[in-house]
Amino acid sequence: MSKNYKWGIIGTGRISNIFIEGLQSLEKAESYAVASRSQASADDFAKKWSIKHAYGSYEDLYKDPDIDIVYIATPISSHHRDTLNALEAGKHVLCEKAFALNADQAQEMIQVARDEELFLMEAMWNRFQPWYEKATEILDENLLGELYHLKADLSFQFPFDPKHRLFDPSLGGGCLLDLGVYPIALSSLFMGPPASIACTANLCPTGVDDQVSMIFTHENGATSELGCSSRYNTNQIASLHGSKGFLEIHGLIGRPERLVLHQNGQAPVIHETPYEFNGYQYEAQAVMDMLDSKEIEHPRMPLDETFQTMAVMDYIRENIGVLYPGEIQ
Numbered sequence: 203m204s205k206n207y208k209w210g211i212i213g214t215g216r217i218s219n220i221f222i223e224g225l226q227s228l229e230k231a232e233s234y235a236v237a238s239r240s241q242a243s244a245d246d247f248a249k250k251w252s253i254k255h256a257y258g259s260y261e262d263l264y265k266d267p268d269i270d271i272v273y274i275a276t277p278i279s280s281h282h283r284d285t286l287n288a289l290e291a292g293k294h295v296l297c298e299k300a301f302a303l304n305a306d307q308a309q310e311m312i313q314v315a316r317d318e319e320l321f322l323m324e325a326m327w328n329r330f331q332p333w334y335e336k337a338t339e340i341l342d343e344n345l346l347g348e349l350y351h352l353k354a355d356l357s358f359q360f361p362f363d364p365k366h367r368l369f370d371p372s373l374g375g376g377c378l379l380d381l382g383v384y385p386i387a388l389s390s391l392f393m394g395p396p397a398s399i400a401c402t403a404n405l406c407p408t409g410v411d412d413q414v415s416m417i418f419t420h421e422n423g424a425t426s427e428l429g430c431s432s433r434y435n436t437n438q439i440a441s442l443h444g445s446k447g448f449l450e451i452h453g454l455i456g457r458p459e460r461l462v463l464h465q466n467g468q469a470p471v472i473h474e475t476p477y478e479f480n481g482y483q484y485e486a487q488a489v490m491d492m493l494d495s496k497e498i499e500h501p502r503m504p505l506d507e508t509f510q511t512m513a514v515m516d517y518i519r520e521n522i523g524v525l526y527p528g529e530i531q
């Protein structure tokens with residue numbers, strides 16, 4: 203019989219309030235504890251979501267011996283420290299994207315998880331939703347033929363606020379790490395790693411990127427045309443182009459609800475891929491499934507791929523001139 207898992211939530215911000223809703227739809231997951239930098243926020247969150255334990259510091263949550271899995275939902279600048287602290291306390295970890303500020307941090311997090319034989323995964327939630335299986339099936343059936351090109355842009359217009367984590371360099375601000383990580387992960391999934399990268403960006407007054415355009419060339423000559431911005435909105439449709447046709451991935455890149463297959467010379471075929479609840483429960487279930495099987499990495503979101511994505515984003519940041527405090531020029 204597989205066991206139930208006690209989850210601890212780190213941070214009481216926006217995504218914690220969304221993730222927990224998905225988590226609470228899962229039979230095997232117990233929303234057991236929450237931690238905040240302030241006891242009052244932890245208490246409010248615990249009350250809102252009927253959570254038994256509310257801790258006024260993250261350290262107190264890590265010390266709770268009953269917690270199996272920690273979900274890290276702090277600003278990107280804190281992921282490295284928070285993940286290491288949770289792992290060193292013997293907890294399995296699901297860490298929000300972007301996984302870390304840079305590849306060096308990611309490498310250390312991965313090494314500690316492997317050394318301690320604890321589960322660790324970047325919360326790339328869209329890989330665990332129904333559209334993924336359908337897209338994989340379409341590719342496995344070779345309905346697109348040889349893949350030549352991917353187009354993906356995840357952008358949202360967001361008013362500039364120097365104190366918001368999206369724009370504050372000390373919190374790991376910039377649209378590349380916050381939004382660009384999705385199109386880059388999509389490119390990695392379908393096209394593999396880039397062999398070369400061309401990129402350009404606009405920087406906002408705080409010195410981080412608020413618009414990035416990227417062209418990846420892959421080893422076989424295929425290309426990915428990727429973008430992200432907090433200055434404009436897009437239709438949130440990604441497309442994958444091959445010798446036999448193209449596939450549109452509709453909906454937010456975070457939660458695609460529909461695929462449209464256009465095969466050369468044929469009428470488009472729509473595949474609805476609706477998600478249940480708010481779509482965040484799939485990644486949480488995936489973590490528990492791996493723990494049931496005594497696995498410490500998920501093959502659908504391998505740590506080596508997360509590391510590769512961080513290295514790609516390091517390269518882009520170096521090219522567009524975005525460094526975070528503490529990074530050496």
Ligand SMILES: NC(=O)c1ccc[n+]([C@@H]2O[C@H](COP(=O)([O-])OP(=O)(O)OC[C@H]3O[C@@H](n4cnc5c(N)ncnc54)[C@H](OP(=O)(O)O)[C@@H]3O)[C@@H](O)[C@H]2O)c1
Binds near residue numbers: 213276280380
């Ligand atoms: N998967 C998705 O769809 C998705 C969507 C949005 C965001 N995210 C990711 O989730 C993470 C959190 O994003 P969010 O939108 O939830 O951010 P948010 O609303 O600002 O919440 C972040 C939380 O982190 C804690 N925190 C720790 N140190 C902090 C600091 N120095 N300044 C501010 N807050 C601090 C705070 O909780 P306490 O005060 O309780 O300690 C805060 O509420 C980011 O990595 C982001 O990229 C993922």
